[in-house]
Amino acid sequence: SNGPKPCGHWPILCSTVAMDGYELHRRVDKARWCVTKGDLLQFKQRVRQAVRAGEITPTSADQFDPCEQCIGPCVYTVTQQLIKPVTRKAGNMSWALMLHPEGLPCDLFITHAWQEGVFEFLDKVLHSWPRGARHAYCCMLANPQNLDIAGMICDPSCSPFAMALESAQHVLVVPNRTKSIYTRLWCVYEAYLAYASDKTIVVARSPDYTQILVASGWAVLAACLGVLVGWQRHRLGTRLTLVETNCFWATCTVPVFVAQTVRDDGVCRCFNLLGAVLAGFYAATADMLTTNPAHYFHKRADDVSREHVLMSIALCYYLVAAADCVRRRVARQEWEQLTAGYTGRAQDARCKVETDEVSIFAEIGGRFAEVDQAVEVLIRAGMWNRNLRLASQAGVDVRNAGHIEYAMPCTACILQSVAVHFLWSLRHAYSRAIAVAIAATNVFWLLFLVSAGQDSRGFAIKVASRSAAIYLLPCVATYAIFVQTLDATIHDIGYMNMYGTLLLVFDLLIVGLGVAGVGRVVRMPCCGNFLAQGILAPNFCRLSLFERRVSGNGRSEQGGRDGEQSEERSDEQTDLESGSSDTPD
Numbered sequence: 001s002n003g004p005k006p007c008g009h010w011p012i013l014c015s016t017v018a019m020d021g022y023e024l025h026r027r028v029d030k031a032r033w034c035v036t037k038g039d040l041l042q043f044k045q046r047v048r049q050a051v052r053a054g055e056i057t058p059t060s061a062d063q064f065d066p067c068e069q070c071i072g073p074c075v076y077t078v079t080q081q082l083i084k085p086v087t088r089k090a091g092n093m094s095w096a097l098m099l100h101p102e103g104l105p106c107d108l109f110i111t112h113a114w115q116e117g118v119f120e121f122l123d124k125v126l127h128s129w130p131r132g133a134r135h136a137y138c139c140m141l142a143n144p145q146n147l148d149i150a151g152m153i154c155d156p157s158c159s160p161f162a163m164a165l166e167s168a169q170h171v172l173v174v175p176n177r178t179k180s181i182y183t184r185l186w187c188v189y190e191a192y193l194a195y196a197s198d199k200t201i202v203v204a205r206s207p208d209y210t211q212i213l214v215a216s217g218w219a220v221l222a223a224c225l226g227v228l229v230g231w232q233r234h235r236l237g238t239r240l241t242l243v244e245t246n247c248f249w250a251t252c253t254v255p256v257f258v259a260q261t262v263r264d265d266g267v268c269r270c271f272n273l274l275g276a277v278l279a280g281f282y283a284a285t286a287d288m289l290t291t292n293p294a295h296y297f298h299k300r301a302d303d304v305s306r307e308h309v310l311m312s313i314a315l316c317y318y319l320v321a322a323a324d325c326v327r328r329r330v331a332r333q334e335w336e337q338l339t340a341g342y343t344g345r346a347q348d349a350r351c352k353v354e355t356d357e358v359s360i361f362a363e364i365g366g367r368f369a370e371v372d373q374a375v376e377v378l379i380r381a382g383m384w385n386r387n388l389r390l391a392s393q394a395g396v397d398v399r400n401a402g403h404i405e406y407a408m409p410c411t412a413c414i415l416q417s418v419a420v421h422f423l424w425s426l427r428h429a430y431s432r433a434i435a436v437a438i439a440a441t442n443v444f445w446l447l448f449l450v451s452a453g454q455d456s457r458g459f460a461i462k463v464a465s466r467s468a469a470i471y472l473l474p475c476v477a478t479y480a481i482f483v484q485t486l487d488a489t490i491h492d493i494g495y496m497n498m499y500g501t502l503l504l505v506f507d508l509l510i511v512g513l514g515v516a517g518v519g520r521v522v523r524m525p526c527c528g529n530f531l532a533q534g535i536l537a538p539n540f541c542r543l544s545l546f547e548r549r550v551s552g553n554g555r556s557e558q559g560g561r562d563g564e565q566s567e568e569r570s571d572e573q574t575d576l577e578s579g580s581s582d583t584p585d
Helices: 021-027 037-053 075-090 095-099 118-128 160-167 185-196 209-234 242-261 265-284 301-339 354-364 368-381 386-393 407-425 429-451 454-485 493-521 528-536 557-565 567-578
Strands: 108-111 135-138 170-173 200-203
Touching: 021 095, 037 075, 037 095, 037 118, 037 135, 075 095, 075 118, 108 185, 135 160, 160 185, 185 354, 185 368, 200 454, 209 265, 209 301, 242 265, 265 301, 301 368, 301 407, 368 386, 386 454, 386 493, 407 429, 407 454, 407 493, 429 454, 429 493, 454 493, 454 528, 493 528
Parallel strands: 108 135, 108 170, 170 200
Antiparallel strands: none
16 A cells, blocks of 8 residues: 555565556645655666666667666666656556655756766766755656656646746756757756746756866876975985075965966866976975075974975865866866757757647747846856846856866865964964954854855855965965065064954955855945956956857857767657657756
8 A cells, every 4th residue: 555665776666566656646746756866876776787687778769888887878768668667567657656655845856858878867966966955856757657748748837847846946957968958948948947936056067086086196196206306305405596495486376376367277287287296396395495594594393394284285275276177177068068059049949749839938928038048147157046147137257157166265274274373373462363263254154155055155165266366376475575585484473463464354355255145246336246257257367167158149169069960869869759758858
């Protein structure tokens, strides 16, 4: 009476008693036809098992490689050869209600075009699963593939898609390698519903852990090379030359400047590796580093230790920056997939069923221009929400607003911890008061990041990244002037109090702008647009993360080539669609 149960780790039926799928879907609210993240993991394993066992085989329209584990058979093939047979035996309900007959409340709505390989799709969804989401509506698993889906969606506003999206807090857009999902009218309709409901939409990304480990490994090897060279230099036993010392300050500033002004992956990787080499070199020669001969023979042991710490922090920066380069490359790939074949006009999207097309066009009515804007912001920014819409309408360029880089905020956080420790160690009342204020501000900031939503957290981290870069350059310059060139030392209370006060001012500015969010920042009188643009801009030189733009007709050159290359496969998939009773979202 409780329905079929999963057998072991696989969702296959152990009971010979099948439920009535039609009655089950009539009784359970449409917004509750959901699965969990664990269900998706098990489904991925089940598909792999089915491919190995020959239950899922290549077809004329989907000639996938059974030995390949990254893309896999397309969603159409998996639906025909696995989902339909299994759910038919269970009673013709959907895969989701087969696992959870009472249904699950919808937190996450997944929109995709059914053209992608199932492993590609599942990897992106699992990697990009929003924090706090528990249950997801995924149409291939939510809809009863053996029942009359056409009848369920004849009225788009009352369809399972619309009901689930209205209930969801998050919308996850899953690009694919074949064609933009916004060439499919149902995906456009879902974008319209998300726009009308002010949902937060995020673009799913491929897993990048292996690439990050490789990139970070190269940075570690570069640092080890620098340490080896520095150890050889240290054996000479003489003070570093002026040129060598100036290179030290370049190590602290130039890579940061490059990261904020250049978005060419090759250039950034080269500077990161060079910076890692120099960081290792100066970590090995910290006791030889000075531009003031009077300081060379009077360096305290804690001065040397502090410079070792500084170079260790610099190395951390290069490690995280290497990961940022990888994530930037993955973001570019997702952008290219979203624009492949997309004309920039939602009205050009099509649906395989003519009656569905007529109903959706009637439902959207005269709001296609608004849908076009929402899709454009989503593609350009990598995410969409009400605040980004306000910023875009105010004239702010929101390109890459959803892409976050962590190297500078992480480095600044570590540096602030070191600064707090040093200010406290001065045993001066004002210094300790500044240290406490900086520490309290940073604790509040971290708590805000933990509790904030994904869109607010992203903007706040961008604020920290921009402000830290602006703050770092004058700080390094003043340190070089006051400590290394003049008679002042880093133990001078006046100098350190000035440094700490400036740091606290920047911290308060970061917290204020981050908590306000882009929606409030852009509405600030006089300077709101300027501030929002400075924070959201890809970099200070206004270079785009993605050099190829969507042209006047909305289609990028790369997207056009991708669309042409995928045309043959798309036609084959259309043939497969016409033979299937399911309707892709």
